[in-house]
Amino acid sequence: MCGIAGFVSDAPIEEKTAVLKRMTDIIAHRGPDQEGHFVNEQVALGFRRLSIIDLQGGDQPIFNEDSSMAITFNGEIYNYRMLREVLIEKGHTFTTDSDTEVILHGYEEWGKDVLTRLRGMFGFVIWDSNRKELFGARDHFGIKPFYYAIMNGTFMYGSEIKSLIQHPDFHKELNKEALRPYLTFQYPALPETFFKGVFKLPEGHWFTYRDGKMDIHQYYDPAFGESDQNLADLVDSIDKTVEDSVKAHQVADVEVGSFLSSGVDSSYVAAVARPEHTYSIGFGKGTYNESDQAGELASLLKLNNTTESLDGDQAFQYFPQIQWYLDEPDSNPSCVPLFFLSELASRDLRVVLSGEGADELFAGYVDYGVHTRYKVIKVATRILGHLPRKARYAIGRWAKGKRFPGAWHLYANLAPAEENFIGQAKVFEEDEAGRILRPEYRKAPSVKQIVDRTYARLRGRNLSELKKKQYLDMHQWMPGDILLKADKMTMAHSLELRVPLLDTRLMDVAEKVPTRYLITDENTKFAFRKAADRHIPREWSDREKLGFPVPIKDWLRREKYYRLVRSVFERDYVGEFFDQEALLQMIDDNYAGRNDARRKIWTIYSFLTWYDDYFIHDGTKPELLDLAD
Structure with a gap:
């Protein structure tokens, strides 16, 4: 690397x-x-x-x-x-x-x-x-x-x-x-x-x-399609290919370790790789710290696991450096723990394995399928999903904007993907973003124009709506966010990250998985989890994806961090981009519990921190923030 x-x-x-x-x-x-x-x-x-x-x-x-x-x-x-x-x-x-x-x-x-x-x-x-x-x-x-x-x-x-x-x-x-x-x-x-x-x-x-x-x-584009493969053969194929890819990704003249979270992806990789060292990280105790569960799995698999717990002060002290290393603003909260996890592993190693790619290859995101507490909607969507395409689209479009329980799920799963799916992150609604920006920053390609560039490549291909969503994420969310932060946060600490679940041979298997084995009533990436069952306990293979949980909700309602972020929103240059009065009202209301705008606040804070790095301070690597009271 x-x-x-x-x-x-x-x-x-x-x-x-x-x-x-x-x-x-x-x-x-x-x-x-x-x-x-x-x-x-x-x-x-x-x-x-x-x-x-x-x-x-x-x-x-x-x-x-x-x-x-x-x-x-x-x-x-x-x-x-x-x-x-x-x-x-x-x-x-x-x-x-x-x-x-x-x-x-x-x-x-x-x-x-x-x-x-x-x-x-x-x-x-x-x-x-x-x-x-x-x-x-x-x-x-x-x-x-x-x-x-x-x-x-x-x-x-x-x-x-x-x-x-x-x-x-x-x-x-x-x-x-x-x-x-x-x-x-x-x-x-x-x-x-x-x-x-x-x-x-x-x-x-x-x-x-x-x-x-x-x-x-x-020169390359995944050829998503369907096959009539049965589940047993499919699980065999996935597992053999994962084993082969993990082995190939361990070729090196130095030791190769692995990241380990509580989720199925990194757990599967670590269980197959059997590295000498694994690494986990989290914030405080409870909901925002997966390291305890990762440690339990490491113990079951007889792997060494090194873990650390972070606090908010560390996150905010290093946040300007995190945005500097990223080159462009990225408000994915997981950038923060990944930065510290990489530093932890870099104390011992130069190379680690990780689980990126499985969600895109095998449909691991909740937004891909029907995940709702209304069982009747699950059943109805499954039945309606067998209707001819035009009938499905008509029902899905009819449900758009309706307010009965499960209406959104009918729309999201029956209407064309091109009309309702833009990927795994949606912070501001498009018109809301326009309102908070100054006029000169409102002129930009629309969200639809951006995703349509990718969807246009699928015209004439008879793909399920789920596979269309996968295809969009493969070309939008994954390279734009997931892989960008994975590279920049690890290389910030001179650490090479390898992703054996994102491999062309595994893609050859994944792109032909029948849609019915991607997401079921039981779980997302169903066939992939069945393959993982052969290496890790079911408790781990069935776990819902958490993805580096970060307590930004708690942080922004603590006076210390609220005032720090608010001081950034108060800077003179902020009014060049945003309706500054509206921003300050947003963060004040969030602090008082009158709204939950944490993701919006974090997204703007990330941009302003990055702008300060590269335009106010001319791109020089920033010092750590002084959080002394």
Whole structure:
């Protein structure tokens, strides 16, 4: 795991070298072990290394046999040894035992088609001196980040936006269109980031940059469908593939540990992996602390478990740094415990496994299906779900806006997914976000326009509404929120996170799971839980997803934290974006118990903290907040 940064320009070599050094220094947390630079008349490639594979010989950049190509790479390729053997048989000569060099020779041999052979997570660039061309790609699911911009005639890229900011051609400007969608989605929802002119390379895409022109192409897209597989065979297939993927994700020249929560996903991974060390974290005692249950499971499985309990002071002291590491504002409360969990594991290890991906692959979210206390609605929805599509849609649309018990569930499960599902987070209603924003920040793509870009790819495909929802989350929520925070919070502590449940081979199994085995009256991700039953007690495999519970409701009704957040809302620049009087009324009412606006307050607080980091304090890493009374 590493960090990459670089640019294409015709500036003098000495000037490029100095700029590249600044770009890689700012992301030293991604790779504290080694830095490498390649600079010539056209290009500057920079690299920071966290040594995981080929500890002695894997320094980058790496060159091909005649030095006409150079690569810098962030990630891990789990099938690199097999690919290496194939490439040696084809006549390629290797100078290292690293997975990086396999990508380079694979590109020589197969061109862009090397991407379809890679099993892993990656963001990389290859400079071809003969063609004067830069080739780059991001992994199938977007596990690793890749940002780029073209400013003042310079093409620049990096694993983190803060690298790009160090370039003298970078023009820092807030993207005004990003704020309104963020208030609804809780994460950056547009291809263009919160920095005007900075974009994310989409997951499963490659690009070339040559003669001032960038071309982007897709190479991977999950082909969701249906099969008539029976449950027993399906559970066998899931379990065998999970076991194979976990084994592949443990390939390393250093120890590999695992995160462990009370949920099924990380528990399943840890039970199969049997690592020497597992790690858990929580807040205080009771509802917001899963570490006790995680410790119980570790004891049953005879695994070592290290745990810590956090308090609100720690969360607020480090929150400005958390938003700085994220590069863009993200109000997912789980960013906070993940930051501290990563620090805890990094004291011992460089690599951990985690359970991200299972919810998207196997339908683990409550919003995907009928989960209501009204049993009659469950039964009715199941029966009505067998009606022809037009009849289901008609009933679902009829239920929209009705006020009888279960009306919303009928609408959400029978109407077209495109009309009611935008993903796993919805903080502000769209019109509510518009009202609280100043006029110049209301102009932005609508929520419907944003999700329709993804739903449009499904036209002509006969998918269930549930699989449409999965597809949207695979391309919106997962790369935009789940994987972004997983990468940034772990790499903040020089820790590599591997996600064996987010693997192309497991995706091949998951995308064909019959809809009836995804969500049942019994639970979400039904077939996946049945597979997990083979490794962990039913008490753990059946548990409802909690997802790093964070006590923001309690925090915002404690005077100390209420006053801290309110002081941020009172700053002079806040009125540039928001109706400041309405914000202060919102937080006051929440503190007094007249409303429950915790998620809205946290979302705005996250944005303002990030804005303070990057625009008021110019992107320098913030100090810890002083919470002294």
